[in-house]
Amino acid sequence: MGSQDIVYVNGAFLPRAEARVSVEDRGFVFGDGVYEVLRAINGRLFASRFHNDRLRRSLEGIRIALPKGETPERFTEIGKQLLKENDLLKGEATLYVQVTRGVATRLHNFPPPDVPPSIYISAAAFTPYRELALSGAPVISQPDLRWGRCDLKTINLLPNVLASQAAKEKGAFEAMLIRDGVITEGSKTNFFGVVHGALRTHPCDNHILPGITRSVLRDLAREVNVEFEETPIRVDEIPQLTELFLTGTTTDVMPVVTLDDKPVGKGKPGELTKKLQRVLAESLASGGD
Numbered sequence: 001m002g003s004q005d006i007v008y009v010n011g012a013f014l015p016r017a018e019a020r021v022s023v024e025d026r027g028f029v030f031g032d033g034v035y036e037v038l039r040a041i042n043g044r045l046f047a048s049r050f051h052n053d054r055l056r057r058s059l060e061g062i063r064i065a066l067p068k069g070e071t072p073e074r075f076t077e078i079g080k081q082l083l084k085e086n087d088l089l090k091g092e093a094t095l096y097v098q099v100t101r102g103v104a105t106r107l108h109n110f111p112p113p114d115v116p117p118s119i120y121i122s123a124a125a126f127t128p129y130r131e132l133a134l135s136g137a138p139v140i141s142q143p144d145l146r147w148g149r150c151d152l153k154t155i156n157l158l159p160n161v162l163a164s165q166a167a168k169e170k171g172a173f174e175a176m177l178i179r180d181g182v183i184t185e186g187s188k189t190n191f192f193g194v195v196h197g198a199l200r201t202h203p204c205d206n207h208i209l210p211g212i213t214r215s216v217l218r219d220l221a222r223e224v225n226v227e228f229e230e231t232p233i234r235v236d237e238i239p240q241l242t243e244l245f246l247t248g249t250t251t252d253v254m255p256v257v258t259l260d261d262k263p264v265g266k267g268k269p270g271e272l273t274k275k276l277q278r279v280l281a282e283s284l285a286s287g288g289d
């Protein structure tokens with residue numbers, strides 16, 4: 001068995017190839033579940049308290065109750081065990097935690113309360129985008145076709161998948177989503193831009209995922225006297241953007257240098273973006289729990 005082969009499914013640590021879920025799992029049939037992705041650096045999880053709180057909110061938001069004794073904190077402990085079992089205690093890795101509404105005959109309404117949720121946790125090696133973070137990334141815009149509860153991190157990701165694929169087919173790193181004439185976020189990232197000297201991002205409402213990197217960065221930015229304005233950037237303001245960047249657990253602060261093939265600002269990573277990139281990198285290097 002090679003490294004990175006052990007996963008956790010419903011109480012068991014198993015080789016990935018032997019891990020099974022039922023075809024009647026509601027995650028498989030309805031996309032009825034929620035998830036988290038955490039960053040591990042040298043075996044320490046970054047901002048796990050924030051991820052655990054968001055998982056709790058996602059579970060409550062779709063009304064999945066965990067059985068007694070199961071908690072997001074227990075899942076991250078299992079995740080740490082997986083890092084060990086898979087020889088991922090050195091360097092960079094990610095943890096994936098997924099909870100679905102369990103296995104039941106296909107009916108839209110919830111199964112009986114005694115049906116336990118299905119829990120799946122895995123770990124994988126991860127390489128940050130170091131070179132792209134220096135040069136900056138191309139991005140395309142796409143319509144935001146998602147539902148009205150984007151604040152919940154559900155495994156229903158079809159509009160995100162389609163937008164991400166559209167970006168890939170155009171050679172872009174990410175799709176920036178537009179709803180009702182404003183930038184909401186990316187298919188898997190939050191977006192920030194500088195307009196007339198002000199750093200702005202979409203407020204945390206039902207149209208975006210409250211990114212953990214977004215909130216960590218807000219606190220770090222304050223320490224270096226940078227504030228975000230939580231005012232959405234309108235499409236008609238895009239030509240005035242002097243800087244644009246995105247954030248995420250696996251993307252950190254990524255400068256955006258072209259949008260729909262047109263340069264953003266001077267077409268290279270902006271000064272504010274680079275400053276925030278530095279503060280986040282320092283926090284990642286020293287932080288964790």
Ligand SMILES: Cc1ncc(COP(=O)(O)O)c(C=O)c1O
Nearest residue numbers: 188189190209211212213248249
């Ligand atoms: C839609 C969406 N927005 C934003 C993010 C960034 O969130 P985080 O910083 O917690 O990774 C993600 C991460 O997967 C996402 O899927």
